[in-house]
Amino acid sequence: MALSHSILATLVGRAKPLSGYDLAKEFNSSVGFFWKTTHQQIYRELAKLEKEGMLTSELVRQKDRPDKKIYSITDYGRTHLVEWIAEPSVPTPIKEDMLVKMYVGFLVPKEILIGELEQLRDIHKERLRLYHEYEKKYFLDVTKMNMKGKYRYLNLRSGINFEAGHIKWCNEAIEFLKNEFE
Amino acid sequence: MALSHSILATLVGRAKPLSGYDLAKEFNSSVGFFWKTTHQQIYRELAKLEKEGMLTSELVRQKDRPDKKIYSITDYGRTHLVEWIAEPSVPTPIKEDMLVKMYVGFLVPKEILIGELEQLRDIHKERLRLYHEYEKKYFLDVTKMNMKGKYRYLNLRSGINFEAGHIKWCNEAIEFLKNEFE
DNA sequence: TTAAAATATGCAACAAGTTGAATATAGTCT
């Protein structure tokens, strides 16, 4: 149930309240690197969180743009978030299409799987490239980072590790398919 | 939408039809290493797949045990599965509680996160140990494996890679938290 | 002897996630 927690986490780190639209943008970058969702789900969840007292909203009237509702986290929401952090995490259950396909790979010519693995690898390569770019741009000197920055750095390192691992496996599988199958 | 495909994939590799109960057991081991689900969802999905003509069922009456329904994949189901394999895969969207917690780690004492990371690491270590055991037991000589075995081996290698990657990141994060935070 | 585990299937309620569309304004591009 961490969508609500992701939203609370995005709001807790801010001086200024955010609109649903702003949050949706955040979920396309920063927090979106480890929690994916849609704007529809965000709006629905914001309404729920406000009803539960975790958030408060304020209507902002605009002339040149559509009106918006901006949300702030309440003390209750913050407490709830902190309590959730202290609960032990279980790893997210694995669900990976590619592995299901691999499981019955014998149903198709191996070239199909090789092609798919190459595509997957390229997606992960592009992500890794982006993460390395961030690392060079914002995280060159670890000792100079503040608390928040250090935690962001750990998030980034996780992404780098994750993508590099995927690339490694894709390459291993491609080589194996090319060499060990006749 | 790969639950249906996981079920089809589990049935396609068999000479004998399986009951929902048998499938649920499979989803606790082999195919369950990369697709998690519950028996309730399996029964629901089996009914749906039969209605769609992907599966056929047969009622088996038993005296010493409860009666059961056993399912086989149809030609249509098999074709559907093969077509799905050929569609390009996108990586499963990332959703990781621990990373959301890390994102707002500054809200709690670092010892809490270190403790959680150690717990997580131990879970992944235990999985890795199990996978290495499988590797030694069933996959020692790659050249002697048949087609199916080779694909199972690739699945196993993915699991090993995945778990080892997690352990590596957990250790890195633990060290970083211990040393780089004052 | 009582409890539990294993075998076997399913319903119901609810929560979470996906997909498509509707609405409205302002600015930019062709």
Place this chain on the structure above:
DNA sequence: AGACTATATTCAACTTGTTGCATATTTTAA
């Protein structure tokens, strides 16, 4: 002028996933 992009929110329908419960029999363990 018409199309597209950005801003901003929401509804509706549907699929997928989770949790708790209900039922029934036989074997095994405490």
